[in-house]
Amino acid sequence: MSTEVRVPTLGESVTEATVATWFKQPGDAVAVDEMLCELETDKVTVEVPSPVAGTLSEIVAAEGDTVGVDALLAQISEGGAAAAPAAPKAEAPAAAPAPAAAAPAAKDVEDAPSAKKLMAENNLSNVAGTGKDGRVMKEDVLNALSGASAAPAPAAAPRAPVAASQADREERVKMTRLRQTIAKRLKDSQNTAAMLTTYNEVDMTEVMALRNEYKDLFLKKHGVKLGFMSFFTKACIHALNEVPEVNAEIDGTDIVYKNYVNMGIAAGTPTGLVVPVINDADQLSFAGIEKAIAEKGAKARDGKLSMAEMQGGTFTISNGGVYGSLMSSPILNPPQSGILGMHKIQDRPMAINGQVVIRPMMYLALSYDHRIVDGKGAVTFLVRVKEALEDPRRLLMDL
Structure with missing residues (x-):
């Protein structure tokens, strides 16, 4: 008896995926729920488990193939009798011209x-x-x-010729679906929004002192470390309340103002940049924000984020400082109208009350859509973030 393995439902609005990796080969024994392959969509990876126990008799969609929802991936023969036909099937993927293997594959792609x-x-x-x-x-x-x-054809400029002596030292790798999506979305953002960036700097002395004073007690009570991201998230929420257009989006000829904050926290992963979203971040405490960031960050690193966890963001924070960036201009995450760029904390000499003192300073960058956010609003937003971080008591007093 043969059982078909098909592409599962991939998520809302996702209709196709790329076969990334096969963990089993034809002739291999498989158990129920054992992972057979991994599919890659625009944003997440989807593992496909075996529906039955038996022998993987045929792989229909090879690695790199694009498949739609419910497309046939493989065949599993239940019971020991499947071992016999496994041998010729194993040769089919290697012999690309074989018409028997090519016909079903062509149909699925x-x-x-x-x-x-x-x-x-x-x-x-x-x-x-x-x-x-x-x-x-x-x-x-x-x-x-x-x-x-x-x-589309002339849009991509032809690649410059490469010297014959260097051609064999190049490696050509197809872009993953995630990388293609990142490239398209970022370019669309530049082409669509009237993007502008304003800069400021913040003295991190008070935040660092407060964090050092309470980090042990915070960890003991809440079971999660107190980081800088919760301070920045709270400071941005505070500023968004005063400058709501930074938390809005353009829909045709309308401006949609959001009376809630779904905070996107950009996270780098081995496969590319993803932006998990913390829903209703404005309703969360410092501990709630830190727990959400830790949970979503772990999922991002393991490639376990669902599509739903990366949708609906109203504002984004990107922390290039963890990689050592001193200054950058973050790119908007459409259809959002603002993104805050954090950077490296660096000791610098500052003039304070007529005296030169060394302070831990960080450059801040706010990229915004000038179609909806005026310069005054953007500068005000960044100044409010700076004020809240330099005197965290303002967050408690809502000042």
């Missing part, structure tokens, strides 16, 4: 489901595809509908 739906709705055919092996993507159909089907 045909035009993207979203593209086929659009073509059917608009009675389109013969749309030129830019995907793998000429696969028609949703963007290709949209371009065809707008009369710009040829536009």
Whole structure:
């Protein structure tokens, strides 16, 4: 008896994925719920477990193939009788021209489901595809509908020729879906928003002193370390209350003001940048924020974040200081109108009350969408963040 392994539901609005890694090969025995392969979507990875115990008899979608929801991934033969046909199946992936293996694979990587739906709705055919092996993507159909089907080709400048002596020292690796999504979203952000960045600096003396004084007691009571991120999150929430347009977004000709704060905390992972979201951060205590950051950070590093955990953010904080960055201009995370960039804490000589003293200083950067946020609002926001961090008591007094 043979059991099909198919692509599971990938999440809201996600219709396709790339087969990233096969943990089993044809002929291998598998147990119920044992991981067979890993799929990579735009933002998260999805593990596919075995539905039954038996022998993996055939892999239909190879590593690197693009598959839609419910597409056939593999076949599992239940019971010991499956061991016999496993040997010829193992040779099928290696022999690429074999028609028996090619036929089902080609079927599973045909035009993207979203593209086929659009073509059917608009009675389109013969749309030129830019995907793998000429696969028609949703963007290709949209371009065809707008009369710009040829536009994507000249958009990418041809690669400069490489000397023959150096060509064999290069390595070409296909971009992951996550990296492609990051590249597209960041470029879209630059093309869409009227992005501008304003800078300031903050004296971290008081925050560092408060943290050092209470960090042991905080850990003992709440079971989580007291970091700087909760102070910055609270300071941003405080500033967003005064400058609500930084927490708003543009929808057509409307401005949508949010009476809540879903704080995005940018996190670097081995596979790329992700931005998990802490919902209703304005309702959380310092301990609640630290726990949420620790939980989402661990999930990000392990690739366990769901799509829902990365959607709905209204404002973002990015901490380049953990990598040693002294100054940078963060890029907006659409459709948000503001992002705060934190940086490295560095001892610098400062003039205070006519005296030169050494203080732990950090540069702050606020990138904002000038279509909705005026310069006055942006500068006011950053000054309020600075004031709250230099005198944390202001947070308690709501000043």
